[in-house]
Amino acid sequence: MAFGHVKLSDNVVFIMIAVVLLATLGSFASIVLSYAIRSRRRSQFPPGPAGLPVIGNLHQIPQKKAYFQWHEWSKQYGSIVGLKFGPQDVVILNKAKHVQELFDKRGALYNGRPKNHIGEDIITHENAQILLADYGPEWRRLRKAIQGLLSITAVEGLFPIQEAESTQLLFEMFRDPKDSWIHIRRYSTAVVLASVYGQRGKTYDSPKVQALYHAQEQFTEILAAGATPPVDIFPILQKLPLSWKKWALRIREEQRTLYRDLLSETKELIAKRGGLGCLLSKLLEPGAKHGLNDEQVMYTGGTLMEAGSDTTSSTLHSWCIAMIENPEVLKASQEELDQVCGSRLPSANDLNNLPYLRAAMNETLRWRPVAPSGIPHKLMQDDVYEGYVLPKGTMLFANTWGIHQDDEDYEDGARFVPDRWVKNPATGTRTESDDDKADGRRATYTFGAGRRVCPGQNMAENSLMLVMARIAWAFNLSAEPGHTIDSSMETGYSDGFISGPLPFKFRVEVRSKVHEEAIVAAHEKAMPFLATFES
Numbered sequence: 001m002a003f004g005h006v007k008l009s010d011n012v013v014f015i016m017i018a019v020v021l022l023a024t025l026g027s028f029a030s031i032v033l034s035y036a037i038r039s040r041r042r043s044q045f046p047p048g049p050a051g052l053p054v055i056g057n058l059h060q061i062p063q064k065k066a067y068f069q070w071h072e073w074s075k076q077y078g079s080i081v082g083l084k085f086g087p088q089d090v091v092i093l094n095k096a097k098h099v100q101e102l103f104d105k106r107g108a109l110y111n112g113r114p115k116n117h118i119g120e121d122i123i124t125h126e127n128a129q130i131l132l133a134d135y136g137p138e139w140r141r142l143r144k145a146i147q148g149l150l151s152i153t154a155v156e157g158l159f160p161i162q163e164a165e166s167t168q169l170l171f172e173m174f175r176d177p178k179d180s181w182i183h184i185r186r187y188s189t190a191v192v193l194a195s196v197y198g199q200r201g202k203t204y205d206s207p208k209v210q211a212l213y214h215a216q217e218q219f220t221e222i223l224a225a226g227a228t229p230p231v232d233i234f235p236i237l238q239k240l241p242l243s244w245k246k247w248a249l250r251i252r253e254e255q256r257t258l259y260r261d262l263l264s265e266t267k268e269l270i271a272k273r274g275g276l277g278c279l280l281s282k283l284l285e286p287g288a289k290h291g292l293n294d295e296q297v298m299y300t301g302g303t304l305m306e307a308g309s310d311t312t313s314s315t316l317h318s319w320c321i322a323m324i325e326n327p328e329v330l331k332a333s334q335e336e337l338d339q340v341c342g343s344r345l346p347s348a349n350d351l352n353n354l355p356y357l358r359a360a361m362n363e364t365l366r367w368r369p370v371a372p373s374g375i376p377h378k379l380m381q382d383d384v385y386e387g388y389v390l391p392k393g394t395m396l397f398a399n400t401w402g403i404h405q406d407d408e409d410y411e412d413g414a415r416f417v418p419d420r421w422v423k424n425p426a427t428g429t430r431t432e433s434d435d436d437k438a439d440g441r442r443a444t445y446t447f448g449a450g451r452r453v454c455p456g457q458n459m460a461e462n463s464l465m466l467v468m469a470r471i472a473w474a475f476n477l478s479a480e481p482g483h484t485i486d487s488s489m490e491t492g493y494s495d496g497f498i499s500g501p502l503p504f505k506f507r508v509e510v511r512s513k514v515h516e517e518a519i520v521a522a523h524e525k526a527m528p529f530l531a532t533f534e535s
């Protein structure tokens, strides 16, 4: 056999091939050995199910809705469950007190995000997307800018948009009740489109609304556990030419095209009309001191829009289901609304005078949390908690589903019971005093916790309260004859890290002629304002 000018004997060739093979096998064996060693549980790590060498507990994690399994394990191993995803240390927190202590009180240690190769390196780059960005200067810059945009006072400035869009929602539910599920989805997207970009999402099938939902569905689908090989746990898989790479690149292209087009349209509108008052126009103001680069501004717009639309509509859909299943709650809400608003449409000014409605909103957030497994945090340095040693780099999930079903905290937690919030408005827990609140316990863990807690919570709660108030004031809701609505998280809700009710039909009937006239009049009044967002 000849290599260039050198002629090699067959023996030498054989030896060379053997050496290459052995080296490959050797390095493969050393990789496997290193994974086998690192996949072992360390001493003083929280208890959990025994795993296998190399993969740890990966084979025991259901591909869908893992939060149920985590909750079950917490009954067996205690409320802090330790798992191994291959070499990765994972801890599941199944009680509010642990999240309160670790994410909130020791916030400086627990605010990282675990590495997400597909999300961070392929779909978005350069720490442009805050939800994925690890703790560091780029995340801090993004967080500061976003918190400024979504402060309590800043989001009160968005009430006119929420009022006008919810007026269109009522009108659509009145005129075309059978598609109410879709009208609610249009509402939540239209509000973020107008609030973030100063643009209009007039109909559900308009290209912008559809493009947004498609991009968002693709993104949450590819990031859902089990959708792709575990490339963060076994980085060696990142090198293989597998189909998920093409999928991720397609999502990147789709997302960037959408965000870029929306941003350039907003820039054009600003050039024509001056400041639009929308969130992005504040970021684009000359001399705005946020320190974000163009890529980060573009992604901030897209992230705010996507973080705020599906989450809000899913919660509203869950509330509709709860009202249909618990007609006495809808009736009690209507009595409160009738007392406060009489024959006029509820407005933003009424929201602080509706404690029962707020109780129903809090209960919806508890009963059917939108991110039931929580979004993982990463521990930034070694820590010790309740005698357990948690190594730097541990991935922690605040299992919102488990926390909100905790029998010790909530009586009959599986049921939808707004009265628990009437008894204890601060946290809805069994404690009837303010002790919990004084101790820093959050009312809900649906928005996460610690320094990464959802910065859009105020904006979301304003929107939820306003729409719940208006729908309850205007309509009676009931199941369509012959249709049962599946309210079970197991069978009636979508998979993925954001979960909401699967599409369902329900009956919507306007409460009286007076209500009908108020809806029609308010709609006519709102139209010219909404038209200002049409380009």
Ligand code: HEM
Binding pocket: 130, 131, 132, 143, 146, 150, 303, 304, 305, 307, 308, 309, 311, 312, 315, 370, 371, 374, 375, 376, 446, 447, 448, 449, 450, 451, 452, 453, 454, 455, 456, 457, 459, 460
């Ligand atoms: C019902 C509505 C909403 C729910 C249930 C929700 C829930 C969440 C959750 C669970 C997180 C992760 C928190 C953590 O890591 O501990 C999050 C993060 C985030 N949310 Fe929301 N959200 C909602 C609405 C909104 C809205 C309206 C906006 C803005 C327009 C928004 C913007 C964000 C952003 C930017 C982050 C990333 C924060 C970071 O990583 O530092 N969300 N949200």
